[in-house]
Structure formats: structure tokens, C-alpha cells
Amino acid sequence: MPAAATSARGLGVAVGLIAGVVFGLAGSGLPIAAPASAAPKTPTGMWRPYGALLDVVVVPDCDKTAGAAAIADPERRIYYCPTRVDYINRRAPGAGHFFFVHEFGHIALDSGDEREVDCWAAREFRKVADGAYYIEAAARFFMRFPRPDDKYGSGKERALRLRRCYADGGPAYP
Numbered sequence: 001m002p003a004a005a006t007s008a009r010g011l012g013v014a015v016g017l018i019a020g021v022v023f024g025l026a027g028s029g030l031p032i033a034a035p036a037s038a039a040p041k042t043p044t045g046m047w048r049p050y051g052a053l054l055d056v057v058v059v060p061d062c063d064k065t066a067g068a069a070a071i072a073d074p075e076r077r078i079y080y081c082p083t084r085v086d087y088i089n090r091r092a093p094g095a096g097h098f099f100f101v102h103e104f105g106h107i108a109l110d111s112g113d114e115r116e117v118d119c120w121a122a123r124e125f126r127k128v129a130d131g132a133y134y135i136e137a138a139a140r141f142f143m144r145f146p147r148p149d150d151k152y153g154s155g156k157e158r159a160l161r162l163r164r165c166y167a168d169g170g171p172a173y174p
């Protein structure tokens with residue numbers, strides 16, 4: 001990727017660059033960076049943190065995520081791995097965005113329940129102009145993983161959960 005994400009230290013704001021699209025701009029009035037010139041046409045309506053989530057700091061750190069795209073910690077920080085997010089976006093363009101919103105869900109709900117957090121994130125995309133684009137991208141990505149998983153359910157269950165929670169607000173299970 002042409003640019004690594006940077007965090008605006010001291011502002012409690014983090015800006016992440018995902019496949020040429022700036023992700024998070026936490027209400028600071030910072031200008032949105034221009035998309036990479038080679039980036040394909042991308043939707044403009046992305047989810048943004050708001051309210052009590054504005055103090056969450058997003059930090060690129062692949063060591064912290066230990067193979068995952070992103071993780072949230074109890075200190076209201078989200079660590080993400082740019083190379084992993086790029087990988088996800090190459091497999092399913094736009095899917096990387098969901099992983100960030102999912103991590104904000106852990107913080108918003110103060111919960112480790114992956115299904116509830118998935119559903120929260122999917123519902124959040126109802127507020128986003130291009131929400132359907134991101135939900136479908138993430139669902140396509142998860143469909144690639146058919147194996148059962150105790151925490152998330154199978155990839156297919158996860159994909160269906162995202163579509164269901166996005167379309168009608170829930171429920172989170174199965």
C-alpha cells in the first residue's frame with residue numbers, strides 16, 4: 001500500500017487507510033486524505049465512530065493483532081494489521097471495513113460475545129450510505145470459511161448473520 005495509517009497523537013483520533021479509502025476520522029475536523037490514485041472506484045459513505053466512541057484510538061500493529069485483522073483492548077484502543085486488512089480487501093473488496101466496525105462494537109457493547117458484536121456492527125451499517133456494499137463484501141469474505149467456529153459460528157452463519165442484522169436489525173443468533 002502506498003501509505004501506512006497514522007494516528008493523530010494527542011487528539012485521540014486515528015486515521016486508517018484501507019485500500020485507498022480513509023476509514024476513521026473521529027470528529028476532529030481533520031481533512032480526509034485523498035484516495036490513492038490507483039484505487040478502484042470506492043463508495044464514499046463509510047462508517048465513522050461517534051459519541052462515546054470518539055475517544056477510541058486506532059493503531060496499526062500487526063504484532064498486537066497476532067494474525068487477526070484487528071483487535072480491541074480494554075483501554076479503548078483498536079489495533080489493526082494493515083497487511084491483513086489489505087489481504088481481506090483483495091479477496092473481497094470493501095470487506096476490511098467491517099472488521100474495524102466490529103472492533104468498535106466490542107467497545108460500544110463492552111462485550112466479548114462475537115455474535116452480538118457482529119450484529120451490532122451490521123446494524124451500524126444501516127446508518128451508512130454504502131452500508132449494503134460493506135455488508136455484502138464482508139459476507140462474501142466470510143462465506144470463504146465454511147468450518148464451524150464456537151465463537152463466531154461458521155463463515156456461512158456469520159455471513160447470514162450480517163445480512164440478517166443489516167436487513168432487519170437482528171437477531172444475532174445463530
Ligand SMILES: [Zn+2]
Pocket residue numbers: 102103106114117
Ligand atoms: Zn470480535
